[in-house]
Amino acid sequence: MAKCMDCGRKITEGRKCDRCSIGDSIMDEGSIKCPECGKIINHLFRHAIIDVYYKVTLKRGKLCERKDMIEEDRDYIRYQCPECQETIAEYADDAKDLLNGG
16 A cells, blocks of 8 residues: 555555546655655654763773763754654654654
8 A cells, every 4th residue: 555645545566546636646655745845754763962982091002992882862862854854753653643643
């Protein structure tokens, strides 16, 4: 099944929406229309700020770095449209609802 990107009604893939009668309004199941740019997308980008800590040592006169720890700033997580990079959800539950067509 597919969805009409104008009204959201489920339709048979490759067919026009009876309600809208627009041939190019078909989108694949699992796709959504970005509320910011209007493009059809099937995933989001998760943008988070992270701190990466490295253990730095000296070996044979050269600095050697080894990743020691990664911390994510849980207060700054955004879900963005992969086309326009606008934030369209700020919480995981909202991103899940959006990707489910809600």
